[in-house]
Amino acid sequence: MTAGRSSAAAKTGVTRVVCEQLAPRVGDLTHNKALALDAVRRALADGADIVVLPELVTSGYVFETAEEARTTAITVEDPFFADLSAVLAGTRSVVVLGFCQRADDTGDTGDTDDALYNSAAVVDASGVRAVYRKTHLWDRETLFFTPGDRTPPVVDTAHGRIGVLICYDLEFAEMPRRLALAGADLIAVPTNWPLVEHPAGQYPAEIIQAQSAARANGVFIACADRSGVERGQQWTQGTAVIDQFGWLTTAPPTATSETASEQRAAADLFLHLSRDKAISPHNDLLGDRRPDIYTQETPLL
């Protein structure tokens, strides 16, 4: 065992991925920061190497006004992230979580505007390794947030290469494809999936999309959804860890009422298996792509 960012472990060992399905309180930063830190401590006690928390876990989701969203906005200079790295001190573990981000944060845009972003951070003991700003905004998010203008990164961690998407991003197959082509082993997906009806016996559509993305790209996917009820909004509670073949490794979501609550999806994965894209003696998931075909104009006959 070595500390630091070597990815040797990813090549030989088992990685424990834990998604914590939480119920933050909208607008209550103090409560939500403590909730997130407690969840990380709990996951670490459970042996987690990679912890995924929900989208906007520090702020809540169902904002009424942009002003309310703004009161929950933080930068990566916020003490919360130092506190989180302190919780991770002495471990090689990695946390991916969603937060409401102020634009005057990274200092790399040159902007002086006060835009808000629906962002996710990748954090380890060394600090914030990466921030991704959600590029596909869902419904009323468009009223509060500015869409990101940069493709998500792949972060090389002690436990393999982690790509990040946020909720609705995953519905666009182009996004997990890009991450897989860039070498992601695992895609961590902080989400807030509003509950919608689905036919009995069929999985929630968001789970189907995640399964499809995992299978099509030979990558693992870990989704941390919401629990609780926020201003009347229920959640799919679809927290799940999906293997590189697209199969759920954790119990399928069954909660469809407000009675369900916090739950954990945990799986022990050989993440390096994502690096073998051969699926038959004659096929390779990524090598079989035909970009020459995908860029032709479709004839309408």
Next chain:
Amino acid sequence: MTAGRSSAAAKTGVTRVVCEQLAPRVGDLTHNKALALDAVRRALADGADIVVLPELVTSGYVFETAEEARTTAITVEDPFFADLSAVLAGTRSVVVLGFCQRADDTGDTGDTDDALYNSAAVVDASGVRAVYRKTHLWDRETLFFTPGDRTPPVVDTAHGRIGVLICYDLEFAEMPRRLALAGADLIAVPTNWPLVEHPAGQYPAEIIQAQSAARANGVFIACADRSGVERGQQWTQGTAVIDQFGWLTTAPPTATSETASEQRAAADLFLHLSRDKAISPHNDLLGDRRPDIYTQETPLL
């Protein structure tokens, strides 16, 4: 009711889509042609507007040699297609089916080679409307077939715009995306899905991919799979019609043994609903795409 290629009906009426899951005999062209024509007659008697038959339905699938595959190869000049159009005479119905195609067929390549293609034809009473040659070949297909080099067309029919993919093509999300962007209402998918194990309670992976493609693009998808056992090969028997939200409109596949046989998936659909891509007051399935993001280079941190 008017004859011809007007798509007026697609805007106002119900379209009955019927997928016939069949068991052709490998190498037996005469038998298989009759099998296909009988299935079309049966579907028409059931009121079918659009009929989908399996991949390579005229030839069978599990070839032992390229020479054997060649004995089953036909061109669109083959009397079979005239026979099929004759069956459709007086109707506005459309058939999509797979066949083993000889290269010296369309005359549009200028080639004099003798390549074989795993192709699908779109046929109505007027004749063969389009041919698509499978571009993503699966496993031993690579030993017998040349991959197509043209993107699939969208065919404007009396019952809406039909796009065509063949089996493994559907695993590449770029393909249904292209067809949806070109205006397809329905994607017809002749398939031969070899049976592979899947976890109890989860759907076959190919069904999940089809559901995902339908949902992500707001299009209907009709898959006609194989039945029977061919040289020991069993099939998923996943024949299914999926709506524009990604839900199975027909019974989920349950057959996992050689005892299952021919079956039909039929659904009455408002195909014009595929033309509304709005999925929230602020979201549009295709309009929300971010090509500016999809073409950026992914940073590796």
